Amino acid sequence: MSKYAWCLVVTMFYGISAVAQNYEAKVDSIMSLMTLQEKIGQTVMYGGSWDQTGPIVGVDNGKYIIEGNMGAMLNAMSVKGTRDLQKLAVEESRLGIPLLFGYDVIHGHRTIFPINLGLSASWDLKMIEESSRIAAEEASAEGLHWTFAPMVDVSREPRWGRISEGAGEDVYLSSEIAKAYVRGFQGDDLSLPNTILACAKHYVAYGAAQAGRDYHTVNMGEGELRNVYLPPFKATVDAGVETFMSAFNELNGVPTSGNKFTLRDILRDEWNFKGFVVSDYTSINEMIPHGFAKDSTDAARIGMNSGVDMDMMGHVYRKHLKTLVEEGKVSEDYINDACRRILLAKFKLGLFDNPYRYIDEERENTTKYKPEFLAKAREIAAASSVLLQNNNNALPIDKNIKSIAFIGPLVKDEYDILGNWAAKGDRNGKAVSVFEGASEYLKPNQILYAKGCDILKEDESGFNEAISISKQADEIVLVMGEGHHMSGEAASRTNLKIPGIQPRLIQKIREANPNKKITLVLMNGRPLNLSEEIKTVDAILEVWFPGTMGGAATADLLFGTVNPSGKLTVTFPRNVGQVPIYYNMKNTGRPIPENNPNEDYKSNYIDVPNTPLFVFGHGLSYTKFAYADLKLSTHQMTFSNTITASVEITNTGNYDGYEIVQLYIRDKVGSVTRPVKELKGFEKIFLKKGESKVVTFTISVDTLKFYNSEMKYTVEPGEFEIAIAPSSDFKFKHIFTLN
Ligand code: BGC
Numbered sequence: 039m040s041k042y043a044w045c046l047v048v049t050m051f052y053g054i055s056a057v058a059q060n061y062e063a064k065v066d067s068i069m070s071l072m073t074l075q076e077k078i079g080q081t082v083m084y085g086g087s088w089d090q091t092g093p094i095v096g097v098d099n100g101k102y103i104i105e106g107n108m109g110a111m112l113n114a115m116s117v118k119g120t121r122d123l124q125k126l127a128v129e130e131s132r133l134g135i136p137l138l139f140g141y142d143v144i145h146g147h148r149t150i151f152p153i154n155l156g157l158s159a160s161w162d163l164k165m166i167e168e169s170s171r172i173a174a175e176e177a178s179a180e181g182l183h184w185t186f187a188p189m190v191d192v193s194r195e196p197r198w199g200r201i202s203e204g205a206g207e208d209v210y211l212s213s214e215i216a217k218a219y220v221r222g223f224q225g226d227d228l229s230l231p232n233t234i235l236a237c238a239k240h241y242v243a244y245g246a247a248q249a250g251r252d253y254h255t256v257n258m259g260e261g262e263l264r265n266v267y268l269p270p271f272k273a274t275v276d277a278g279v280e281t282f283m284s285a286f287n288e289l290n291g292v293p294t295s296g297n298k299f300t301l302r303d304i305l306r307d308e309w310n311f312k313g314f315v316v317s318d319y320t321s322i323n324e325m326i327p328h329g330f331a332k333d334s335t336d337a338a339r340i341g342m343n344s345g346v347d348m349d350m351m352g353h354v355y356r357k358h359l360k361t362l363v364e365e366g367k368v369s370e371d372y373i374n375d376a377c378r379r380i381l382l383a384k385f386k387l388g389l390f391d392n393p394y395r396y397i398d399e400e401r402e403n404t405t406k407y408k409p410e411f412l413a414k415a416r417e418i419a420a421a422s423s424v425l426l427q428n429n430n431n432a433l434p435i436d437k438n439i440k441s442i443a444f445i446g447p448l449v450k451d452e453y454d455i456l457g458n459w460a461a462k463g464d465r466n467g468k469a470v471s472v473f474e475g476a477s478e479y480l481k482p483n484q485i486l487y488a489k490g491c492d493i494l495k496e497d498e499s500g501f502n503e504a505i506s507i508s509k510q511a512d513e514i515v516l517v518m519g520e521g522h523h524m525s526g527e528a529a530s531r532t533n534l535k536i537p538g539i540q541p542r543l544i545q546k547i548r549e550a551n552p553n554k555k556i557t558l559v560l561m562n563g564r565p566l567n568l569s570e571e572i573k574t575v576d577a578i579l580e581v582w583f584p585g586t587m588g589g590a591a592t593a594d595l596l597f598g599t600v601n602p603s604g605k606l607t608v609t610f611p612r613n614v615g616q617v618p619i620y621y622n623m624k625n626t627g628r629p630i631p632e633n634n635p636n637e638d639y640k641s642n643y644i645d646v647p648n649t650p651l652f653v654f655g656h657g658l659s660y661t662k663f664a665y666a667d668l669k670l671s672t673h674q675m676t677f678s679n680t681i682t683a684s685v686e687i688t689n690t691g692n693y694d695g696y697e698i699v700q701l702y703i704r705d706k707v708g709s710v711t712r713p714v715k716e717l718k719g720f721e722k723i724f725l726k727k728g729e730s731k732v733v734t735f736t737i738s739v740d741t742l743k744f745y746n747s748e749m750k751y752t753v754e755p756g757e758f759e760i761a762i763a764p765s766s767d768f769k770f771k772h773i774f775t776l777n
Pocket of ligand 1: 112142186239318319527
């Protein structure tokens with residue numbers, strides 16, 4: 039195209055975008071200038087060289103950008119990096135269409151918040167929204183337009199490393215949290231330069247991988263799919279999420295990156311999703327080893343026909359789609375739809391107004407690690423921690439104590455503490471370790487330290503020093519757990535114990551100090567089997583991987599400046615053999631009788647109880663909360679009225695604190711069996727010591743709906759049990775009837 043024509047096109051882009059509203063018409067006018075291959079180019083995403091999570095397939099980025107063969111890039115960022123790349127697209131490609139830059143901004147970008155499983159344990163939607171708002175501020179200041187988050191995969195599989203990236207096992211809570219992330223990343227106005235596109239991933243059922251092995255097969259009935267795994271995705275559509283990512287796993291024999299049923303029938307036709315779908319990293323190509331596509335041409339055909347609009351890293355769309363259209367194997371309409379959706383996203387971001395609007399040196403330099411972001415990260419990390427056990431009131435620790443021994447491989451850690459998927463979080467000295475955090479409270483002569491051992495190495499040579507300092511101290515704090523690489527992608531484990539020789543060291547320290555208070559601070563990315571540790575130590579504080587300010591937040595909790603309030607969003611099993619174990623299981627035809635737990639021929643194990651070690655919703659506080667009896671506005675609900683359930687909660691202990699109040703319901707008889715309990719609401723309240731508050735939930739017909747055997751979303755008349763409780767460990771006492 040001549041220079042003159044090129045200018046005309048660009049002027050036209052900027053000209054039309056001045057009248058910002060009617061994006062569709064603008065997209066159409068651009069598309070009328072595009073060749074088929076250029077439209078295909080918009081459906082192609084390649085990677086920069088920053089981070090890779092898979093193989094790089096023949097990268098020649100500059101060339102592809104100039105040819106118009108690339109619409110988006112992942113793992114390319116920084117003002118300088120994105121400016122150079124954007125310049126190529128805008129000034130050297132025929133049509134000058136700007137690139138979209140995406141990255142895994144998962145739990146923070148520079149300022150790192152707790153891993154997502156930890157964030158979910160705050161049950162604090164406002165905080166979660168704030169965390170993703172800050173992440174969007176920082177990411178957009180480095181030229182990014184798009185995050186591959188939130189991951190909204192429900193998972194009941196602690197062996198699966200990616201359980202760390204989600205919001206746990208519950209459908210309702212995961213759905214609420216999913217919406218909060220989307221609100222935080224996208225804000226109210228995508229055209230602002232500090233908002234970015236969110237991406238609901240991994241669509242779908244990835245969290246149900248067989249035996250917890252990553253990328254593994256998923257077989258499940260449509261009822262379970264619709265009742266458990268789809269709702270958080272639907273919630274993101276309701277919240278206006280702009281993009282979706284198809285997954286790696288197959289679902290009932292059909293890979294989810296080639297699954298017309300989930301991608302077109304459900305996502306487009308049922309849910310009316312208008313944004314675009316990107317594949318996961320080479321997941322279109324992976325349909326070949328799945329045994330679903332015979333070669334890469336076939337994979338491209340299946341991917342596009344099934345509804346994947348953009349090919350992440352696979353190169354199969356660029357190479358094959360044009361021929362497939364010419365041969366009539368892929369409809370050109372599908373390419374047009376995909377291209378239109380991607381261009382629309384670029385319009386919404388304002389990239390046609392100014393492709394460099396996210397590229398601003400000053401903003402880049404002044405945005406990262408702002409003091410207010412760090413303060414928020416500290417507050418959120420404390421709110422995300424869960425006090426699992428606190429025997430003998432081991433916590434909080436009096437900061438006037440004579441001495442504390444801090445022992446363990448994670449005491450001084452500033453690296454693992456950020457957890458997996460820590461984006462551009464600085465692992466070299468930016469994070470606050472637990473040691474540093476504790477030093478804010480204690481004088482040097484009050485702190486003794488020994489590493490004791492490594493996370494994984496079988497080397498006991500540090501044991502003696504650790505035992506010796508433990509004997510000198512008045513109290514002991516162990517900081518142990520997993521390495522950050524032990525959860526996240528491709529990090530499944532078959533053993534859920536605290537790794538390496540750490541459990542042995544804990545044992546030895548207890549033997550040497552039979553009467554001292556021992557607290558175990560745990561950093562990890564999944565539910566662990568703590569069956570031994572609950573007997574050995576007094577207190578267990580689960581801080582997950584708490585992020586940049588994690589050590590400071592942990593110290594705030596240890597010394598009682600902040601009262602723990604987090605509660606588990608995932609069940610902790612007694613051992614790996616109980617897995618999958620989650621609170622809202624089905625009852626079976628032979629449940630264990632309450633009055634005779636050892637009765638034979640019941641659905642139980644002969645070696646461990648059915649109950650987990652720590653239930654969903656569990657989390658202690660330094661204070662106590664008393665729940666008065668529940669009151670229902672009426673016991674008779676009709677299809678047209680709502681009822682309310684309320685309970686008075688009193689802080690009866692000695693500290694002010696937050697309590698997470700949970701509403702559970704059981705649909706007693708259904709046309710398909712229903713779970714033994716289901717979370718249907720929650721509220722986080724603050725009570726000063728001695729204070730009481732009434733918490734009220736409204737129950738409507740919508741609260742009670744589920745997918746029946748005909749896959750109708752419906753509610754059935756009958757009896758419902760109801761409870762408001764501090765965790766999922768309670769027995770129902772109240773009933774209402776719907777008719
Ligand atoms: C992961 C995605 C991630 C993508 C891009 C894949 O390996 O499954 O969650 O967004 O890489 O980094």
